[in-house]
Amino acid sequence: MNVRETVEKMAREARTAARNTAALPTGVKNDILTTTARMLVEQRDYIQTENARDLEAGREKGLSPAMLDRLELSDGVIDAMVRGLEEIAALPDPVGEVDDMVRRPSGILVGRMRIPLGVVAMIYESRPNVTIDAAALCLKAGNAVFLRGGSEAVHSNVALGRILREAMTASGADAAAVQVVPTTDREAVNVLLEQEDCIDLVIPRGGESLIRFVAANSRIPVLKHYKGVCHAFVDRGADHEMAARIILNGKAQRPGVCNALETMLVHEAEAETFLPFVAARLKDAGVEIRGCEKTCALVPEARAAVPDDWPAEFLALILAVRVVGDLDAAMDHIDRYGSRHTEVIITPDYANSQRFLREVDAAAVMVNASSRFSDGGQFGLGSEIGISTSKLHAYGPMGLRELTARKFIVYGEGEIRE
Amino acid sequence: MNVRETVEKMAREARTAARNTAALPTGVKNDILTTTARMLVEQRDYIQTENARDLEAGREKGLSPAMLDRLELSDGVIDAMVRGLEEIAALPDPVGEVDDMVRRPSGILVGRMRIPLGVVAMIYESRPNVTIDAAALCLKAGNAVFLRGGSEAVHSNVALGRILREAMTASGADAAAVQVVPTTDREAVNVLLEQEDCIDLVIPRGGESLIRFVAANSRIPVLKHYKGVCHAFVDRGADHEMAARIILNGKAQRPGVCNALETMLVHEAEAETFLPFVAARLKDAGVEIRGCEKTCALVPEARAAVPDDWPAEFLALILAVRVVGDLDAAMDHIDRYGSRHTEVIITPDYANSQRFLREVDAAAVMVNASSRFSDGGQFGLGSEIGISTSKLHAYGPMGLRELTARKFIVYGEGEIRE
Numbered sequence: 001m002n003v004r005e006t007v008e009k010m011a012r013e014a015r016t017a018a019r020n021t022a023a024l025p026t027g028v029k030n031d032i033l034t035t036t037a038r039m040l041v042e043q044r045d046y047i048q049t050e051n052a053r054d055l056e057a058g059r060e061k062g063l064s065p066a067m068l069d070r071l072e073l074s075d076g077v078i079d080a081m082v083r084g085l086e087e088i089a090a091l092p093d094p095v096g097e098v099d100d101m102v103r104r105p106s107g108i109l110v111g112r113m114r115i116p117l118g119v120v121a122m123i124y125e126s127r128p129n130v131t132i133d134a135a136a137l138c139l140k141a142g143n144a145v146f147l148r149g150g151s152e153a154v155h156s157n158v159a160l161g162r163i164l165r166e167a168m169t170a171s172g173a174d175a176a177a178v179q180v181v182p183t184t185d186r187e188a189v190n191v192l193l194e195q196e197d198c199i200d201l202v203i204p205r206g207g208e209s210l211i212r213f214v215a216a217n218s219r220i221p222v223l224k225h226y227k228g229v230c231h232a233f234v235d236r237g238a239d240h241e242m243a244a245r246i247i248l249n250g251k252a253q254r255p256g257v258c259n260a261l262e263t264m265l266v267h268e269a270e271a272e273t274f275l276p277f278v279a280a281r282l283k284d285a286g287v288e289i290r291g292c293e294k295t296c297a298l299v300p301e302a303r304a305a306v307p308d309d310w311p312a313e314f315l316a317l318i319l320a321v322r323v324v325g326d327l328d329a330a331m332d333h334i335d336r337y338g339s340r341h342t343e344v345i346i347t348p349d350y351a352n353s354q355r356f357l358r359e360v361d362a363a364a365v366m367v368n369a370s371s372r373f374s375d376g377g378q379f380g381l382g383s384e385i386g387i388s389t390s391k392l393h394a395y396g397p398m399g400l401r402e403l404t405a406r407k408f409i410v411y412g413e414g415e416i417r418e
Numbered sequence: 419m420n421v422r423e424t425v426e427k428m429a430r431e432a433r434t435a436a437r438n439t440a441a442l443p444t445g446v447k448n449d450i451l452t453t454t455a456r457m458l459v460e461q462r463d464y465i466q467t468e469n470a471r472d473l474e475a476g477r478e479k480g481l482s483p484a485m486l487d488r489l490e491l492s493d494g495v496i497d498a499m500v501r502g503l504e505e506i507a508a509l510p511d512p513v514g515e516v517d518d519m520v521r522r523p524s525g526i527l528v529g530r531m532r533i534p535l536g537v538v539a540m541i542y543e544s545r546p547n548v549t550i551d552a553a554a555l556c557l558k559a560g561n562a563v564f565l566r567g568g569s570e571a572v573h574s575n576v577a578l579g580r581i582l583r584e585a586m587t588a589s590g591a592d593a594a595a596v597q598v599v600p601t602t603d604r605e606a607v608n609v610l611l612e613q614e615d616c617i618d619l620v621i622p623r624g625g626e627s628l629i630r631f632v633a634a635n636s637r638i639p640v641l642k643h644y645k646g647v648c649h650a651f652v653d654r655g656a657d658h659e660m661a662a663r664i665i666l667n668g669k670a671q672r673p674g675v676c677n678a679l680e681t682m683l684v685h686e687a688e689a690e691t692f693l694p695f696v697a698a699r700l701k702d703a704g705v706e707i708r709g710c711e712k713t714c715a716l717v718p719e720a721r722a723a724v725p726d727d728w729p730a731e732f733l734a735l736i737l738a739v740r741v742v743g744d745l746d747a748a749m750d751h752i753d754r755y756g757s758r759h760t761e762v763i764i765t766p767d768y769a770n771s772q773r774f775l776r777e778v779d780a781a782a783v784m785v786n787a788s789s790r791f792s793d794g795g796q797f798g799l800g801s802e803i804g805i806s807t808s809k810l811h812a813y814g815p816m817g818l819r820e821l822t823a824r825k826f827i828v829y830g831e832g833e834i835r836e
Contacts, residue, residue: 335437366828374826379522417788
C-alpha cells in the first residue's frame, strides 16, 4: 500500500472503531488507561530501545540539543506519562451526562446528553509523550484517536501506540480506535486532512508554521491557536507591589510558553513611579525592556520598541512596554495586537475591572492575577489537550468536555405535533 | 469598486462594527428589534414595491409558482416577521451570563462568561424573510451579521437590510453591523468565503448543492446540515395505535421539511399485524410505501424498495419501510443510512429505550415522540437559526446560545503561579 491507501485505511478503521469506543463504560475506559500506565513501566526497556533509534537518527541528522532533549523518553518523562494516565483515569467521565432537562408545553421531556465527538486527529511535533497524553484524553472522552507525530519520533510513537493498543485489547475494547501513522512521509498529513468523512476534528500542536499549514489545508474542522501575545495593563492606582509580582511571574517564571506575558501597558498616571520600580525588578530577573518613547524616558536601560515588537510573541526574557492614557487606550492596544489568548488588568477600580472582563475579547480575561494561570489544570479542567483561540466549539484551554458534544434526547409518551 | 472590493470592504466594516454590537446593552438590542418591527409595518408599501421588482423579474425569468410564492413578501409574511422580531426581543439575552464559577486551590476565582461569536454570515436562497429572522437572532446574540440572500430576492433583501440599519441608527447602534450584499454576482459568495479574518462563522441555508458548495469552498467554519433522513423504529411490543400516530405525524403532517420521517423500521415480531394496520392509515393519508421484501409480502400496495430508497430524503408523501430482526439491526440500519438529524424509537421496553437514547448518533434521539418535534421552538430554544448535523460547536437546532461562545474570566487578588 502507498501512503494514501495506508492513511485512508487507518481513517476508515478509526471511524468504524469509534462506535465501540463511544459505547465503552467508564470502568473499561479507566482500565485501558491504568493498564497502559502499568505497561509503560513494564515495557520501559522496549520503549527506550525504540526511542534510542530516534535519538540516534536525530543525532545523525544534527538535531539541536534542545530538540534531542524534547525527543528523549527518559525515566522522568515515562514517569510523567504514567502520572498523567492515572490523573485522567481519576477524572469524572463526561460521556452520558444529561442536563437542561425540561418538560415542554407539548408534553415531551427534552434534555441534552453529552457524547463523544467521534474520531479526533492530533498532528504534533517532536515530543513523543503527546502520543500517550493525547490518546488518553481522547479515549476517556469516548473518542477514537488518529495520531501523527513528528517524523523524528516515529519509532517512539509507534512503540507507544502499540502499548496503547495492547492495553485496549487487554481491556476488551477495539484496538483499532488508536491509530498511529507509522510513516515519516509528509504526504500522510495531506491525506489525513482530506478524511472529513472519517475524522471529526483535527488538533495541531506545535510551531506556528505547522498550525498554519493544517488550518490552510484541512477539510476537517481544526481547533488551534497560533500564538499567545498576552498583555497586562497596570491601571491607575494599582498596587505597585502586586503589579510587579504579577508582571514578573507572567514574564519570567516560564518565558517560553504561550501564557507568558509579552507586553505590559501602564497607565500614564502610574508611569513615573511604577516604571522605574518594576524595571529594577525586571532587570534583576534578566528581562530586557523594549519601550515606547515615554517608557524609554523613564527607564534608561530600555531599548526603543519597533513596530514589530507590539504583535511579537518573544517567548524569551523580553517585555514590550507602553504607556497608555486610560483603560480605553489599553483595550484598543489589546484589540489591535493581542492574539485572543490571555489578557490581564491590575487595578483597584471596581468599574474598570468589570469593563475589562466584559469588553476584552480573549479566551481568558483576568483581574489581578498572573497570565500564567491560563491553563486547563489551573482552571480545573483536569488535563488539557490544547488551547483554542477561535470561538467556535471551544475558546481557551480544552479539557475532556471540549472533546465531547451534546445531542438532544426526548422522552415522550406518544406525543405528536399539532 | 468591483465585487471583490465591495465584499472585502463590507466584511471589514462588519468586523469593526462587531465590537460595538458585542457591547450593546440588552435594552438597546431589544430596541433595535422592536423598532425594526414597527418600521416593517410603517414601510410595508416600500417593502412590497421593492419585492414587486423581484417578483416581476422572477416571472420574466420563468420561476415556478412555488418559487414565486417563497419570494413574495405578502402581508402575512411581513406580519410573521414582525411577530418573530417581537419573540426574539422577548427572549433572555445570553450575552454576559456567567456560570461554572469556582474557587481554585491557587485562590483565583474562575468562571465562564458568555460572549458573542463576532461576525456571522448567512448564505441563503429565495425567502427574503430570512434577512430579518437571521439578522434579529444574530444581533440579539451580540453579533454583527453579513447577509447574502438569493439573487432573485436582491431588491427585497436590500430593502429589508436598509430598514434594519435605520433601526440600528435610531437605537444608537453602529449600523455597519448589518451588511447585505447588494449584488447578484455569484463571485460575491466566493469572496465572502475567503474573509476568515473578518467573519467567524458561515451558516448556509438552502438546498444541498448550495450547502455542499459553501462547505467545500469556505475558509471560515461552517455550521450546516445537508439533509434529514429520519427513521422511526417500531420495536417489539410497541403500542400499534401510538406507533401509527407517530409515523403518520412524522411523515404526513409536513412532508417537505427536514424533520419529516423518511424510513420506518419495524421489528419482525410486529410486522405481520402492524404493517397492514399502519399501511391502511398511510394509504388514507396518500403516502406511498417503498418496502423491503417482507413488507411487500404483507402490504400488497407497497412498491419494492430499491437501494437508493434507503438513504433518500423524499421530502414527499413517500415512506421507505423495512422489517428488521431486532434493535441492533435497526440501529445498524440507522448508522448506515441516517443523516444524524433525528431518530425515533417507539417501544414499551425500558432497556431498549435507554440503549437507543445512548447509542444512536444523531442530533436528536427520541423515545415515543414524533420526529417533527426536532425544532428549536419545540425544544425551547426560542427561534432557531438553523440545524447542525456535525458535532463541533452545535449539534441539532441552533438558537441564540449557539450564536455565542464562552470565555474564561478570572477574579484574583494578586495571585501568581508557583
